Amino acid sequence: MTAVLTKSTAHSIVEASPRAKAVAGGLVILYAVITILPLLWIVATAFKSQSDAIAYPPKVIFQPTLEGYVNLFTVRTRQTPDFIAKLPPPETWYDKLVRRRDMVIAGPSKVVPRFVNSLIIGFGSTFLAVFLGTLAAYAFSRFRIPLADDLLFFILSTRMMPPVAVAIPIYLMYRQLNLTDTRLGMILLYTAVNVSLAVWLLKGFIDEIPREYEEAALVDGYTRLQALRKVVLPQAVTGIAATAIFCLIFSWNEYAFAVLLTSGEAQTMPPFIPFIIGEGGQDWPAVAAATTLFVVPIVLFTVLLRKHLLRGITFGAVRK
Amino acid sequence: MIPGVSEPAKSRATRRVRGLSDRTIAWLFVAPTIALLLAINIFPLVWMIRLSFTSLNLSMSYLPLRFVGLDNFTDILTDEDVWIRLQTTAEFVIWSVALQVVIGFGLALLINRQFRGHSFWTTIILLPMMLSPAVVGNFWTLLLQPQIGPFNYLISLFTGVPPSSFSMTGQVSLAPWTIVLVDTWMWAPYVMLICLAGLRSIPDYIYEAAEVDRASPWRQFWSITLPMTVPFLMLAVLFRAIENFKMFDMVNLLTSGGPGSTTELVSITLKRAAFEKWRTGYSSALAIILFVTVFGAANIYVKALNKVKQR
Numbered sequence: 064m065t066a067v068l069t070k071s072t073a074h075s076i077v078e079a080s081p082r083a084k085a086v087a088g089g090l091v092i093l094y095a096v097i098t099i100l101p102l103l104w105i106v107a108t109a110f111k112s113q114s115d116a117i118a119y120p121p122k123v124i125f126q127p128t129l130e131g132y133v134n135l136f137t138v139r140t141r142q143t144p145d146f147i148a149k150l151p152p153p154e155t156w157y158d159k160l161v162r163r164r165d166m167v168i169a170g171p172s173k174v175v176p177r178f179v180n181s182l183i184i185g186f187g188s189t190f191l192a193v194f195l196g197t198l199a200a201y202a203f204s205r206f207r208i209p210l211a212d213d214l215l216f217f218i219l220s221t222r223m224m225p226p227v228a229v230a231i232p233i234y235l236m237y238r239q240l241n242l243t244d245t246r247l248g249m250i251l252l253y254t255a256v257n258v259s260l261a262v263w264l265l266k267g268f269i270d271e272i273p274r275e276y277e278e279a280a281l282v283d284g285y286t287r288l289q290a291l292r293k294v295v296l297p298q299a300v301t302g303i304a305a306t307a308i309f310c311l312i313f314s315w316n317e318y319a320f321a322v323l324l325t326s327g328e329a330q331t332m333p334p335f336i337p338f339i340i341g342e343g344g345q346d347w348p349a350v351a352a353a354t355t356l357f358v359v360p361i362v363l364f365t366v367l368l369r370k371h372l373l374r375g376i377t378f379g380a381v382r383k
Numbered sequence: 384m385i386p387g388v389s390e391p392a393k394s395r396a397t398r399r400v401r402g403l404s405d406r407t408i409a410w411l412f413v414a415p416t417i418a419l420l421l422a423i424n425i426f427p428l429v430w431m432i433r434l435s436f437t438s439l440n441l442s443m444s445y446l447p448l449r450f451v452g453l454d455n456f457t458d459i460l461t462d463e464d465v466w467i468r469l470q471t472t473a474e475f476v477i478w479s480v481a482l483q484v485v486i487g488f489g490l491a492l493l494i495n496r497q498f499r500g501h502s503f504w505t506t507i508i509l510l511p512m513m514l515s516p517a518v519v520g521n522f523w524t525l526l527l528q529p530q531i532g533p534f535n536y537l538i539s540l541f542t543g544v545p546p547s548s549f550s551m552t553g554q555v556s557l558a559p560w561t562i563v564l565v566d567t568w569m570w571a572p573y574v575m576l577i578c579l580a581g582l583r584s585i586p587d588y589i590y591e592a593a594e595v596d597r598a599s600p601w602r603q604f605w606s607i608t609l610p611m612t613v614p615f616l617m618l619a620v621l622f623r624a625i626e627n628f629k630m631f632d633m634v635n636l637l638t639s640g641g642p643g644s645t646t647e648l649v650s651i652t653l654k655r656a657a658f659e660k661w662r663t664g665y666s667s668a669l670a671i672i673l674f675v676t677v678f679g680a681a682n683i684y685v686k687a688l689n690k691v692k693q694r
Binding site for chain 2: 079083084085087088090091092094095098099101102104105108116117118119120121195196198199201202203206207208214217218220221223224225226227228229230231232233234235236251252254255258259262286287288312315316317318319322323332333334336337347350351354357358361362364365366369372373376377380381
């Protein structure tokens with residue numbers, strides 16, 4: 064699967080016996096199933112009706128419905144049967160679904176703007192962080208920079224601060240600059256958090272590209288910048304892509320800053336999801352639907368990233 | 384040759400003809416990152432240090448900024464509550480890191496046996512740690528609902544305890560363990576991944592030699608596997624301890640510090656002081672104390688780690 068996970072020991076005498084392998088496999092599969100069950104439960108809940116979702120004992124077999132998704136994307140108001148009888152017949156399937164519960168759709172919910180915020184802030188900060196990170200990583204990798212080690216450690220140490228602690232002065236600063244609850248403010252903040260990871264990871268990737276390639280290009284009359292663009296960047300493309308996905312996942316998942324520094328305009332999905340409230344309390348199918356939609360890209364990215372996972376989550380401290 | 388101009392300077396000059404000099408490029412490339420970090424990290428940090436000596440309260444910000452010297456710090460360090468929160472945090476860090484290391488290392492040993500399909504199952508195990516803590520905290524809240532959640536139902540199925548008689552997040556005796564449990568569910572895979580890298584870094588020939596010497600599997604584990612993975616384990620402990628010490632998101636969603644203050648980690652205290660009571664001066668001081676603690680502990684630990692690596 065990955066560099067970490069595939070080294071073959073096939074011809075070695077330390078190869079585990081078939082029985083040991085079967086036991087190990089069984090235990091791991093058991094753990095994996097326990098791990099995945101909560102997630103599957105959420106995915107299933109998203110397709111339950113409100114009453115099935117809060118049924119006791121919890122329902123494993125149920126009539127699937129898209130009610131949760133409809134509720135997630137719309138705001139509904141409860142009406143008297145008389146009022147509903149007077150309305151023209153429902154036009155769409157989701158109209159019918161909602162009307163059956165004596166409700167009418169009052170308008171779209173906030174979920175789309177929140178999702179868009181997540182996308183804009185996620186991609187914006189990722190692009191900036193990877194751009195700045197590539198430049199800095201290249202410089203750290205190829206040039207002699209005074210105090211390079213100290214600078215690198217400083218860049219890393221910005222991550223040791225608890226987000227709640229950093230949020231206090233950032234909040235004050237943003238208030239002065241009119242950046243509170245703006246996308247720009249969040250993009251800058253996430254860029255700053257991501258850039259440390261980007262520099263560390265990319266430096267590792269660029270270090271692995273032999274210097275000889277660029278030196279040859281320089282001898283051929285390329286300038287440094289040309290050599291960077293035409294020789295180094297194409298070689299570093301996988302590393303850059305992996306770094307970008309890590310940055311994206313971070314800003315996609317980030318909760319602490321988002322909940323403390325945004326309230327409406329720039330609010331992303333994570334602080335929004337827990338507050339999807341339906342008629343009569345927590346609307347679990349809608350919450351589960353939002354969670355499912357939110358988690359799908361992450362699952363895809365995880366599969367894509369398998370190879371680089373270790374490096375990304377340890378800042379490149381563990382290579383392999 | 385122009386007198387007084389040395390050889391390297393001249394070659395630098397010739398290179399400049401073809402573009403920017405290397406030194407200029409180095410600075411141009413590093414400067415934006417450093418500038419951003421200075422603006423978003425260091426400047427606020429300095430501001431926070433300044434505020435920690437004031438009595439600023441944002442809900443009463445019409446009051447003029449008054450410097451109170453070290454009062455905030457002495458208030459915090461003599462406040463018994465703060466020490467209790469620190470203790471809660473320390474207990475949480477110790478228990479969850481210990482559990483994660485045991486489970487993660489165990490899983491890594493099992494996966495390292497390369498049974499069929501191991502990469503597929505590994506990917507599944509790795510999923511939780513890629514999720515947003517917001518999402519995790521949120522859906523565990525559903526799973527742990529005493530009335531409707533499947534967790535309580537399963538427990539009652541196996542033990543006969545009525546499902547609505549206990550609440551994993553609402554009961555003083557259970558809430559801290561719930562946090563540890565969910566955190567372990569999410570992060571044991573992380574430790575597993577690092578341990579796996581450690582196990583894969585041990586060259587086969589060492590085991591082959593041990594096999595030739597007829598060392599028992601048990602002996603091989605204690606004299607080869609464990610010592611050679613210790614640096615990796617220590618790294619995992621470092622990363623997890625720092626992260627758990629700052630942990631805010633999941634607790635905020637699962638219990639928001641309750642019931643009472645049984646799961647109130649320091650970061651929750653900090654959030655309450657800063658964003659609910661708006662005691663900015665006080666919370667800045669607390670933040671600095673925390674930062675110094677993490678930073679100091681991490682530094683000491685990294686020194687120890689390097690020593691182990693050199694052995």
